Amino acid sequence: MQLKQVNAVVTGGASGLGLAVAKRIVEGGGKVAIFDLSAAAGSAAAASLGERAAFIAVDVSDEAAVDGAVKQAQAGMGSITAAINCAGIATPGRLVGRNGPLSGSSFRKMIEVNLLGTVLIAKSAAVAMQSNEPNAQGERGVIVMTASVAAFDGQIGQIAYSASKGGIVAMTLPMARELASSGIRVMTVAPGLFATPMMKGLPQEAQDSLGKQTPFPPRLGEPDEFAALVVQILENAMLNGETIRLDGAVRMQAR
Numbered sequence: 001m002q003l004k005q006v007n008a009v010v011t012g013g014a015s016g017l018g019l020a021v022a023k024r025i026v027e028g029g030g031k032v033a034i035f036d037l038s039a040a041a042g043s044a045a046a047a048s049l050g051e052r053a054a055f056i057a058v059d060v061s062d063e064a065a066v067d068g069a070v071k072q073a074q075a076g077m078g079s080i081t082a083a084i085n086c087a088g089i090a091t092p093g094r095l096v097g098r099n100g101p102l103s104g105s106s107f108r109k110m111i112e113v114n115l116l117g118t119v120l121i122a123k124s125a126a127v128a129m130q131s132n133e134p135n136a137q138g139e140r141g142v143i144v145m146t147a148s149v150a151a152f153d154g155q156i157g158q159i160a161y162s163a164s165k166g167g168i169v170a171m172t173l174p175m176a177r178e179l180a181s182s183g184i185r186v187m188t189v190a191p192g193l194f195a196t197p198m199m200k201g202l203p204q205e206a207q208d209s210l211g212k213q214t215p216f217p218p219r220l221g222e223p224d225e226f227a228a229l230v231v232q233i234l235e236n237a238m239l240n241g242e243t244i245r246l247d248g249a250v251r252m253q254a255r
Contacts, residue, residue, distance in 0.1 A: 001139055001234050003028025007077040009070060010034055011060050011087035011121055014041035016196040017146065018086035020223035021230050025082075026052050028231070033073035033080075035060065035087065035121075060087045060117030070124040079132050082234055083125035084144045085118045088164075090198065092157040107160045114164035118145050122175065122186070130182050137237050140183040144230055145172065147190040147243060153252045165190070169243045176241030185240040187233045192247025194221040214248035221248065 008025050012018035013034035022032040022045070031052045036042040042055035054076055058069040074080050089110060093102045122143050129141030147168040154162030168188055176186035193199070193210050199220060200207070211219040229246055233239050 001081065001135065001142060001237070003030045003231065003234065005135065006030030006082050006234060007079050008032045008082035008084055009073050009080055009121065009125055010084045011058075011117070012036060013086065014038055014045045014055070016086070016198075017191070017194065017223050017226045018084070019045055020227035021084050021086065022049060022053060024224070024227040024231050025234075026050065030082075031077045033069075033077060035069055035073075060085075060121060061112040063120050066117075066120040067124050070121070070128055074128045080125055080128040080141065081132060082142045082144070083121055083129075084146075084230055085121050086146050087117055088114045088146065090161050093160060094157050095159055097157075102159065107163075110160035110164050111167075114161070115167040118168055119171070126179055126182070126184055129184050134183050138183045139185065139237060141185075142234050143175070143179070143184065143186045144233055145186070145188040147188050149190055149192045149245060149247050149250065149252055151190055151243075152245075155252050156255045172243055173241045180240070185233075185237070187239055187241070188243040189226065189229055189233075190243050190245045190247070191226055192221060192245070192250045194223065194226060196223065213252075214250045216248055218248075221246065 006025050010018050010022045010032050013022045014036035025032050026049045034042050034046050034055045035058045039057050046053040046055040056069045058065050093106055095102050132140040134140050145168050148165040150158050150162045151165040151169045172188045
């Protein structure tokens, strides 16, 4: 799929990885609908990208809100040919910590935003994509999900986060197999240590220390490097049903 054919929904598109993806798509001639909770940040992001970008406020864990937002994006862009899931939370919590055990509500919230939110976007976008005319390769759409290296080597305090991201990895292949008959591809990216807004909020010394954990290059990944991989996934029809670690060969230690 060429970028100029891309009409994408990008969750978490107001900042970080999502904004970098949205920028790449718009620069390539495509259109984006930015889904995010923050109206101020979302509107500013869309304005910075120009007329081929729009913002829709949505809570990805709310099924009715997601379905409504996807229909609104489909009407605004004419179709949806890509859905890139970058929305997520990463609140740490030990199973049994100094302040007591992990609450069921905090675990549930992580699953609802990271895993259920990804499912809801994928499901609703797939419905929209099925009405598209296939391109020359029979392709109607692409779904890209964001996991994490925590899905494979989660650290102490990442039980809920690792579970949510591991679920995304686990459903990648069965989702791709199911949607293949509709000409829809499904891929997942599992980033390592990236310079997201959350990471940028740490002291520079802490950022440098974390970056040096990556064998090569010994630094934090840049959001545009994540976006570059997403673009390759959109453009390369043979990428399907797989999770790609984008991590500079890092393997996280227990803590």
